Amino acid sequence: MTKSAGGAKASQKAPGNQPKTARGEATRKAILSAAERVIGAKGYNDASIGHITSEAGVAQGTFYIYFTTKEQVFSELVLEMGRLVRHTIAEATQGIEDRLEAEKAGLTAFLEFVCAHPDLYRIVQEALFVDPQAYQEYYQTFAAGYRAGLEAAQEAGQISKGDAETRAWALMGIGRTLGEQLVVFKSDKPISEIVASGYDLIANGIKP
Amino acid sequence: MTKSAGGAKASQKAPGNQPKTARGEATRKAILSAAERVIGAKGYNDASIGHITSEAGVAQGTFYIYFTTKEQVFSELVLEMGRLVRHTIAEATQGIEDRLEAEKAGLTAFLEFVCAHPDLYRIVQEALFVDPQAYQEYYQTFAAGYRAGLEAAQEAGQISKGDAETRAWALMGIGRTLGEQLVVFKSDKPISEIVASGYDLIANGIKP
DNA sequence: ATGAAACATGAACCAGTATTCATGTATAAT
DNA sequence: ATTATACATGAATACTGGTTCATGTTTCAT
Known part of the structure; x- marks a missing residue:
């Protein structure tokens, strides 16, 4: 490992060397995709450059x-994970007027996404240590969007009033942990059922 | 790093060499406590044995x-984190009859705990990669207890009916993410406020 | 007191691995 | 064809850091 003198890590815009040819483009993608699989499976530290490149089929x-x-x-x-998740959820909730319905659709989309990308899901968790800044950006960006949506829905009277900031984090937490139950703990419960229970909690709480 | 041939990692009962003297006891504790601070601060991989021992003041x-x-x-x-958290929450909810009240007290206790032990909190997250089995045990034990409590409350008619398993995970997720907001993202919001909003969500949901 | 067991030391060993580099090969423009 | 540029290689470098070990020192039972 290199120094990394306690201070700020990487993240931000780190273009690396962008390829200038279709061939290069393909190789870069192959490496990135191999990295996703290998790091997702073995974790950041056990995933050596050698593993990644050999998985990618390059030197x-x-x-x-x-x-x-x-x-x-x-x-x-x-970063990619962040963009993908946000895009996926935005897509899935596109055009849904009612916030509660959007909440349900968003949760469904999120759970389906993490099932399809279990590696990326684990990678984000590890970012807390490997690249704290990326980790923060990931959650803060997500939370900011979530919060804005909740506030708008409050204005429109679609949901009750409440601290949108805290609510945003709490709701993120629900999705996150339910996703983890699926991917990490390999629950066999069907997504539709999980969503149904989760949605009921989000909408109505547990008060009798 | 040593082999660790893909298979099961450590965890379980790994006594190491238990000390047989007060002196040894003290040294062992010193190392463990230093490890908590150093690993919590730098992460598992950047925390070297040298860092830990020098922090502990031993060779x-x-x-x-x-x-x-x-x-x-x-x-x-x-493991210690797991025991501590469960003990802390059990203590805090001891003797509270109403489940909703217990929920509020538990959330408060949890948030106070993570504020007091930010290192342990981060360590659990990293366990997903360093010791998956310990990670699973941590959450599954917690979830099992949570679930049992919810089921009992349902029987008693203190909360509405619903899938206790999924609810347990979702509620854990709320606490977890709100705790993270505090410790990792250094929110300055007072715990009482966070709990108030969180509790309202848990009890009533967001339906208008 | 005294020997055995427990505890402590820190230098040395050694394996793994991120990164570099000198040397090729494919590709596109002229 | 020819050449400049992009792309590719894999062996060599350089260094980190977990673990071991031979050698003390302290503690405790007798």
Whole structure:
């Protein structure tokens, strides 16, 4: 490992060396995708550059044509995960007027997404240690959007009044943990059932 | 790093070498406590045995008198965290008849706990990669207890009917993410306010 | 007191691995 | 064809850090 003198890690915009050809583009993608699988499976530290490149079917040195550092691929993956999740949920809730319905659709979309991308899901968790800044960005961006949506829904009288900030985090937490139950703890419960129970909690709480 | 051939990691009962003297007891505790601080601050991989022992004020070799491996201290910390959290919450909800009140008290106790032990909190997250089994045990034990409590409350008619399993996970998720907001994202919001909003969500949901 | 067991030390060992580099090969423009 | 540029290679480098070990020192039972 290199220094990393306690201070700020990577993240931000770290272009690495962008490819300038279709061939390069393909290789870069292959490495990125291999990194997702290998890091997702073994974790950041046990995933060596050698593992990643061999999984990608390229030589070890090729890695450094497109990425400046091991940490950088990782950051890129976290960033990608963030974009993908937000995009997926936005897509799924597109055009749904009622916030409660949107909440249900969003939860469903999220759970389906994490089932389809279990590796990315685990990677985000590890970011807390490998690239704290990316981790923060991931959750804060998500929370900000969530909060805005809740506030709008409050104005429209679609949901009750309440602290949108805290609610946003709490609701994120619900999705996150239910997703984890699926992917990490390998629950066999069908998504529709989980969503039904989760939605009921979100909408009505547990008061009798 | 040593092999760890993909298979099951440490966890379970890994006594290491238990000390047989008051002196040894003290040293072992010192190392464990130093490990908590150092690993919590730097993460598992950046926390070297050298860092830990020097923080504990002992020589590097001393570490291996009480622990067989770096992974083992880590597991021990996760286990300890589990016991502490469960104990703290049980204590705080002791004797509270109404489940909704207990829910509020439990959430408060949990948030106060994570504020007091931010290192342990981060350590659990990293366990997903360093010691998956300890991670699973942590959450599954917690969830099992939570679920039992919810089921009992349902029988007693203190809360509405619903899938206790999923509810348990969802409610854990709320606490977890709100705790993270405090410790990781350093929110300055007072715990009482967070609890108030969180509790309202848990009890009543967001339906208008 | 005294020997055995427990505890402590820190230098050395050693394996793993991120990164670099000198040397090729494919590709596109001229 | 020819050449400049992008891409690819894999062996060599350089360094980190977990673990071991031979050698003390303290503690305790007798």
